[in-house]
Structure formats: C-alpha cells, structure tokens
Amino acid sequence: MKIVLLGSGNVASILGQALAEAEHDIIQVWSRKSENAASLANRLAASFTDTFTEVLEADVYIIAVSDQAIPTVVSQLPVTKGLVVHTSGATPLEVFADRFSSCGVFYPYQTFSKDRPISFRNVPILLEAKDPSSMLVMEQIANSLSDRVSHCNSQQRSAVHLAAAFACNFTNHLYQIADDLLQKEGLHFDIIRPLIRETAMKVMEHQPVEVQTGPAARNDHPTIERHMALLAGSDDLSAVYSLLTKHILNNRKIT
Amino acid sequence: MKIVLLGSGNVASILGQALAEAEHDIIQVWSRKSENAASLANRLAASFTDTFTEVLEADVYIIAVSDQAIPTVVSQLPVTKGLVVHTSGATPLEVFADRFSSCGVFYPYQTFSKDRPISFRNVPILLEAKDPSSMLVMEQIANSLSDRVSHCNSQQRSAVHLAAAFACNFTNHLYQIADDLLQKEGLHFDIIRPLIRETAMKVMEHQPVEVQTGPAARNDHPTIERHMALLAGSDDLSAVYSLLTKHILNNRKIT
Numbered sequence: 001m002k003i004v005l006l007g008s009g010n011v012a013s014i015l016g017q018a019l020a021e022a023e024h025d026i027i028q029v030w031s032r033k034s035e036n037a038a039s040l041a042n043r044l045a046a047s048f049t050d051t052f053t054e055v056l057e058a059d060v061y062i063i064a065v066s067d068q069a070i071p072t073v074v075s076q077l078p079v080t081k082g083l084v085v086h087t088s089g090a091t092p093l094e095v096f097a098d099r100f101s102s103c104g105v106f107y108p109y110q111t112f113s114k115d116r117p118i119s120f121r122n123v124p125i126l127l128e129a130k131d132p133s134s135m136l137v138m139e140q141i142a143n144s145l146s147d148r149v150s151h152c153n154s155q156q157r158s159a160v161h162l163a164a165a166f167a168c169n170f171t172n173h174l175y176q177i178a179d180d181l182l183q184k185e186g187l188h189f190d191i192i193r194p195l196i197r198e199t200a201m202k203v204m205e206h207q208p209v210e211v212q213t214g215p216a217a218r219n220d221h222p223t224i225e226r227h228m229a230l231l232a233g234s235d236d237l238s239a240v241y242s243l244l245t246k247h248i249l250n251n252r253k254i255t
Numbered sequence: 256m257k258i259v260l261l262g263s264g265n266v267a268s269i270l271g272q273a274l275a276e277a278e279h280d281i282i283q284v285w286s287r288k289s290e291n292a293a294s295l296a297n298r299l300a301a302s303f304t305d306t307f308t309e310v311l312e313a314d315v316y317i318i319a320v321s322d323q324a325i326p327t328v329v330s331q332l333p334v335t336k337g338l339v340v341h342t343s344g345a346t347p348l349e350v351f352a353d354r355f356s357s358c359g360v361f362y363p364y365q366t367f368s369k370d371r372p373i374s375f376r377n378v379p380i381l382l383e384a385k386d387p388s389s390m391l392v393m394e395q396i397a398n399s400l401s402d403r404v405s406h407c408n409s410q411q412r413s414a415v416h417l418a419a420a421f422a423c424n425f426t427n428h429l430y431q432i433a434d435d436l437l438q439k440e441g442l443h444f445d446i447i448r449p450l451i452r453e454t455a456m457k458v459m460e461h462q463p464v465e466v467q468t469g470p471a472a473r474n475d476h477p478t479i480e481r482h483m484a485l486l487a488g489s490d491d492l493s494a495v496y497s498l499l500t501k502h503i504l505n506n507r508k509i510t
Contacts, residue, residue, distance in 0.1 A: 159440040167433035168454045169469030170499045176463035178422035185414040199423045200455035208431035214424025244425045
C-alpha cells in the first residue's frame, strides 16, 4: 500500500516514523510549508510537496494537521479513490462530507512530543469508517502499528477527547501549579517527580476512585483550611483548590 | 539502634517494612487498636502494645499516625531520651513543644497504599530536626532507606504538602472525572491509561510548562467551546473545565 502523509507536526512525525518502522511505503509528505515537508520526508525516505495538485496517487492519505486546517485540506486534496483518513479526536467523520468514496478517522489516543520516542504498540488507536471496506484497510494499518486497536464512533470520540483534557492537559497544568509552589520555597521540581509518577502508576492497576487520597478524600477539614490559608495570597489558586476540593468531597467513595 | 513504631496505617506499614529490610531493629509496634498493632508487629517480627505505659525504651520513636492523632500521641508517649520523630507533611516541628529533648520530622514524600509495593530508595525523605545531633541520627536512618534525602524546614514542608494536593490528590480526581466521562459512553478506563502514564512520564524529564498541550495551551477556542457544549449537562464539570482552562490560558508559555 502506498501512503501519502499530509502534515508535518508532532502527530505526522511520530505516526510517519511508526508507519516507516512497520515497513509501510510512505511515498510522499505534503505540508503547507515546503521546508517542513522536506524535513519529514527526508527522515521517511519519501518525496515531498507543498502543492495539492502535486500530491501523488496513493492507496491511503493520512491527514495529520491541526483541527482548524482539516476542512481546508479536505476541500483541496484532489478527489481520489484511495482511502482518506484524518487523525483528530475532536473532528467528526462528517468533515469529509461526500468528497471521498472511502474515508475514516484514525485517532491515536496519546500525547505526542517530537523529541520523545514512544512505543506505538501501546498507543490506543480508535477507528471510525464510512463503510466496512474502508474499515478493513484501516484495521490492517492500525494493527500493524498497535496492539490496542478499537472502534469508536464520533460521539464516543468526542467524550474520549474531552476526557483527555481532564486526564492529560489539566493534569499537566496541576503539575505546573505544584512546580510554582515549590519554586516559591526554593525547592526543585525533582522533589515531587516520584509522587507524580506513583500517582499515575497507581491507576494503571486500580480505578481512580479506589486510590483517591488527601485531605478532601478523608474529609479532613483542618488540613483543607491550612492549605487554603497558605493560598490566601492567590485568588486564582484558591479558586482551583476550593473547587476541586468541593468536587472530591461531593464524589468521594464512602468507606 | 532500637526503634519503636507508633501507628499501623499505610505509612507505618510501608515505612516499617522498609526499615526492616534495611535491617533496623524494630522492637515494638504501638497502635491504638491492639489487633492492628499485632498484625503489623507480626510482619516486622516485633512485639506490640496498645498502651502507652507499656511502650519500651528505645533509641528512636517514629510516630506514623493520622495528623489529628499526633498531638495525643505526643502528649501520652512517656518522656524519653530517645529521638522522637513524626512523619507528617502537614504538621510543624512545634507539635513536640518541649516534651522531648531530641525530636524532628521525618517526612517520606510519596503516596502510599498498603497493597502496592514501592521502592523506598526513590522516595524523597524530607528532614527537619530540633538540633544537630537529632539531625545526625535522622540522616543516618533516612540514608539507609533512600537515595533522596534532603533538609526542609516547616514552612517549606507546608508548601511541599500543598503541592502534593495539586499534583497527586487533584490529579487523581481528574483521572476519576475522565473515567466517568468514558463510562458514560460505554468505554473502559483502559483506553486512557497510556495517556495518563505518558503525561506523567513527560514531566520526569521536562518542566510541566514546557510540555503543556491541549486546546487551552494553543488558544484553540473552537475546541474549548465544543468541550463546554459536551459538559452542558453538568454544572460541576463545566465549572472545573472552565476554571482550569482559564488558568492555563492565563499562565501559558507564549511560543
């Protein structure tokens, strides 16, 4: 199968690398910026272009661009009999309208950074297709990359994408708040890294509600009040602390 | 050195285990509940008691009870020339007043669950002592257990304990919210576990602000609005989402 990769950001880079390692034939990289296309194409031993009319005929087109750019790419990519997929969690299948006979969503559910190698075999890939024959091709590619392939309709994918905002984006921001609190006392972030790691590792085997700890979970109001007193100088942090504390108090598992 | 351990909860159990493995001589376990004292003492090959007047003479007394119970234990533990330490992040050194000539705080900075084995060598231990000779004894014990021993005064320890509320307690609660969102769509928590793990692993090497991702970090208001629309049925979750989003928008690293 010949594959054209559209995009050159984190997802395109890491997915392209995983496809190449699984010995797929990436024949071309398209990117809006020629130098980005060239750079990724070079690593994948593919040709490159920044011009839609120069996109080669292929069996599969993988659109891995920002959510906002997907509609433009969909409307400008020449009509093809090949399978066209996008990789966005937040974009419904309907973005393709009726432009392509074969299309789908190929969503790798992970946070990607260009400079961090990742084992794709553990990345869940969530698939949705316009029709069963598109799905067959997508499953073939997905299974060649990952051991965690599943089907997921657009409504489920919205929930999955939203859940990531809580469990990844907001979580990382809480790490940042912790970092700020430590820095103010002259302490290094290193001191909290083992705790962050263990907090994540605990839920690899347990449901989060079963391993919730801390003053709110044990209804320990004296400690909550001491924490709030420490935050008295920051309205922002007080608001985050008190809202999340209230939410834990209202949702804790009574033991 | 002969050690008496006071307490039988998660911290007492895991610390006791680590002390035993480092070949310290735990001679006795005290707990308010005799059966808990007996159970832990049995695992540590120590004697046990539930009565303060029966506590044996030792070189070191480690108080690992709930924060609320510390003042009671401090006031009822017979006066001794041995070193007396507590293990609480939220309790200042002053809780000992002048009752013991040698005292300090021995705070292992980690989240402990009885049923989860943990390598104590990676657990930061934060030490504060009333005087240098108490500190010397504490350092000797701490270094025998961990490679991450440091000093930390009561004010710093308050900040460290507060930071844990954000990076551990609140983070776990965000995992729970994600779990709830997935369950509503018939999806298993397994689907998000690799993302949670990678989110934590990213900050083992980077500062959180450098690896912040998601719609708020890239100022992507259409996606934020789609997420808010999905949460329209829940005032609680809408409030958490919009507050944390606002906080990221106000604190993002402009690239």
